[in-house]
Amino acid sequence: MNSPADVGRDKPGPYGSPTLVADAGERAIVDRIRARIPAAPAEVLVGIGDDAAVVRPDRGALQVFTTDALVEGIHFDRRYSSPADIGYKAIAVNVSDVAAMGATPRVALLSLMLPDLLALSAIDSLVDGLLEMAAEARVAVVGGNITRSPGPLVVDVSIAGSVRPRKILRRSAGSPGDALYVSGTIGAAAAGLAWLQTDEARTGDAPDAAMDACVRRYQRPEPRTRLGAVLGRTRAAAACIDLSDGLADGVSRIAAESRTGAAILADALPIHPGARDWFSRSGDPVTASLEGGDDYELLFSVPKRSRGQLRGAIREARGLAVTRIGELTSDPAVRLVRDGREEPLPRGFVHF
């Protein structure tokens, strides 16, 4: 094991190449990560470096917990996402889950599994990307764990948040007749990934502006932190879910958990212009955008009685569009209405 002083300087390795995980020790890497993390807020009584972190809870709030991992070869490819993008996204996908509960994220634990041949400078970039998203979402990184990986790079994040009692947005809280809304646009991340996998991207061609926005959405999703908290606080939404696995999957899950069906209007879908353009070349942009994962928008149901609260919530969401795309039904089928005809909603995106 090298001393922290040896490794911290990121001097070249034995062959003039970057210093690798294999050249360093656990403590040196932990020290290197700790040095990048800003001072914890006052409610963090014990941060990184002890057996566990200790945090003062929000008074009167319930605790919210979620965990989500990004695994190399399953969720990302280092050819398509920079280390900073991977770190950013690892926090974003967890923040998105907290937002979908109507809750506010507070602290994160970071569990890293590091291949021997990863450069220490890549870990620095990963942590910087992660801290950028954490700062945007006002999340403090309070602890974690690092280990070597004999296989893929893994970034596993757990987030704890808080929510007021009776403000929780459950997937199961929808009812027949509720309108279904989705935030932002859909399909962009899937189109961005599809473009990254083309020959033109691999040979270094630049995407046009619309596709560039799609690529950016894939690499750095924007969790709807504010909207989620506002939907919970105002009680504008009943059921809510984030679109990690696509809109079709989200609709199916809310319907299944709420014991309803759903009808989605194809013409109403807020398909990202870049995704509509891209998917039109090879097939049906509606199906592709419904199936595409990684959007991290919020899908939520709004009872008739809550429409006033919804207008207030939209004002508070500061310019983020929300679009009515259909409704929950007492008929248990989950349908897509297109050109006046009904068809089954496509299946969601399958990472697995």
Added chain:
Amino acid sequence: MNSPADVGRDKPGPYGSPTLVADAGERAIVDRIRARIPAAPAEVLVGIGDDAAVVRPDRGALQVFTTDALVEGIHFDRRYSSPADIGYKAIAVNVSDVAAMGATPRVALLSLMLPDLLALSAIDSLVDGLLEMAAEARVAVVGGNITRSPGPLVVDVSIAGSVRPRKILRRSAGSPGDALYVSGTIGAAAAGLAWLQTDEARTGDAPDAAMDACVRRYQRPEPRTRLGAVLGRTRAAAACIDLSDGLADGVSRIAAESRTGAAILADALPIHPGARDWFSRSGDPVTASLEGGDDYELLFSVPKRSRGQLRGAIREARGLAVTRIGELTSDPAVRLVRDGREEPLPRGFVHF
């Protein structure tokens, strides 16, 4: 993706072999795991199956968070640990970290990365082992995440616990003159692993009773949940750490964080009889037991003024031995005193 009904029955795969992760889908595996997890206690308002779990906090308590991963090829080998052992240990190592803060564990998140060729029945066993330890420590599994792994099997657990204000045991709270105590015995897990790696173990020979206890300790460590909580509540201990990476590492870390040195008495070390016997064959049992990882005992410092509280804590610990092994010193060196001579304490166990 198969339906849950297809997979849940664990029927043979296409070649009469066990059903594998590759044969199943994410939802089916999640459903299968959920079916094994007992009903959550009343303070869990939203458990597995939503975007995040929601838990009612202990009133007046601080929150404690920790995460620790077991990675195949780094922390375990499927030849030496059964799936149930791996699950058991994944909870135990996290519970141990919470105990070392003087805190009580409450809820766990389970993040599983599953190789395609893992049998679903192995996941069942892993979850059962995990739930066995969770029940012993009174921890509710409230959520998690599963994903495929293109490499090793990974079991990453995060635990949230609670601790009363002013009862936290920090690594940095030691002072020169504090006595150092360790719970239970040391060296057993390292001896058990060393035995498992021998030819005699691989050819199926049974260990003798002392070595069998060592093997068991390696496979199923016993976190000192009760002792940790009692040490915190009674204020018997000042600094505390759990021995995941061995006693030498633990002493060095407490001394470094407390800005003291330490003197450890070789004759006082509570080396497990099986470990003493095993390590005597090939070398020095004192060094091997100091360096051996995976003991998960607690090492803690006791100021002179707290000796009365320590006697009370020992009574409450219900028969778990604690042994005085040395003290923290104002001299910054970390030393081992053996046969009247001083030598540097060996380095700790290095997983990395």
